[in-house]
Amino acid sequence: MKVELLIPELQFLNDEGAQVGVWELSRVFLETLIEESGENQKVKAIFPDAGAAALLKYQWTDAKFGCASLGDRNPVDKEDEIVVMIIPDYQMLEKVEIIANQLSDDPPRPLIMWNPRLVSGDIGVGFNVRNLRKMFLSTFTTVYSMKPLEAGAIFRSYPGMWKVFYDDVTRPNRYLLAKELQVAPTSTDIEMIFSELAGESEKKGEASIIDQAMGVFRSFNKFMKAISK
Template identity: 30%
Template sequence: MPLPQSLEEAISQAQVSTKAAIADGRGRLQVELLFPELKVMPVAQQFLPAFEDLGNKLRVYFPDAGAAALARRDWGEKPYAIRGISDMNAAIQPDEEMLLFVEPSSVEVQAVEQLCQEALDRSVVLLNPRMEDIAIIGIGYAGRQLRERFLNTFESCYYIRPLDGAAVFRAYPSPWQVWVEKGDTYELLAETPSKPVGEALDRLLAGENAESSSLEGTAPRRRGLLASMQQFLRALSQ
């Protein structure tokens, strides 16, 4: 799957990747579109139609009752429930098959974890989660325990993060990819089985190919690929 050239294309790719992962039995998934200043409410509104055929078997959670009420007002009547995570009527219903959490933060992590435990074998999707805020969940043992017990049970089925002249990208079932600017084009620098972060990402961007990279014959993408993203980011900041 190529890098998207617009937010709408990214959301469409995220829908396809999420459906494919669910069809393959992946039960806990993350969708992350990490554009600065991105408003998640319209992203969720565009993402959800791909799953509306579930009807009342789908449940959508927002971090609080106010955000849920705003979505119900702006989106109009929907066949699925829209609730705040801590609402009194937030309990999962027996016939529900998929739960979508919209931008849950580390403040709600315990409530989200509890709902996920109650979800059993239902599909759970986190859309742009913000649950690894070190300032809140802490560092050291407490933070590590949280990641090992809960956050690490989720797989990124769609991820895009623009960098300065580069991008980190993953669309299930493809591996993680790092794209970089090369003159008038953007080229696929590396593919890795796990998310490239920290020093591993720095090494790749410095030109050190990962051992798992297998990129011979990969066609470069035209320069407008990420340039359109940068235009989008500038528009968001105005």
């Protein structure tokens, strides 16, 4: 399973103090998972590097879950019933795949990736490597996703459909539903949805902040097409 909170505050882990907030938020997720799945479930949290795992294990002495890192020789124990990878990095993809295969043995154990960063925008990454990443990620089901847009948001809570929202100009910080989709919308899908909304707005003779977002989507589309060649 995959859980995505694609908000700006969680995307720039190199910023000073950013990681502290991310780790604290991940703890909220882990503790909620334990509450919902049962106190007797043994949950293991796997962090991207050994330094973070060691620090958090030292600080979170009262945590009801175990801590390990992707760099550990054996991050998953036989007793672990649910494994949660916290922001696994694309540089550790091979290790992530090994753990996923290990957990798929009989009986299979749940693997949750929380805000994975397994896809890199690095133009130097080869085509075959990108395809392998896509194939691996396609085996996961996104059970929760939230991503803000320039003038709206994308949301999904399993087993519900993917929903694209746009800003309600009459009510600040509120959204209106634009469209529901069976699969995750691509940047092209989003551009088309907002183009249709902008067209409807023009017919009504109304000014809309939707129009302001269109240039952003078009620029993003060009960028994505460029790096995927």
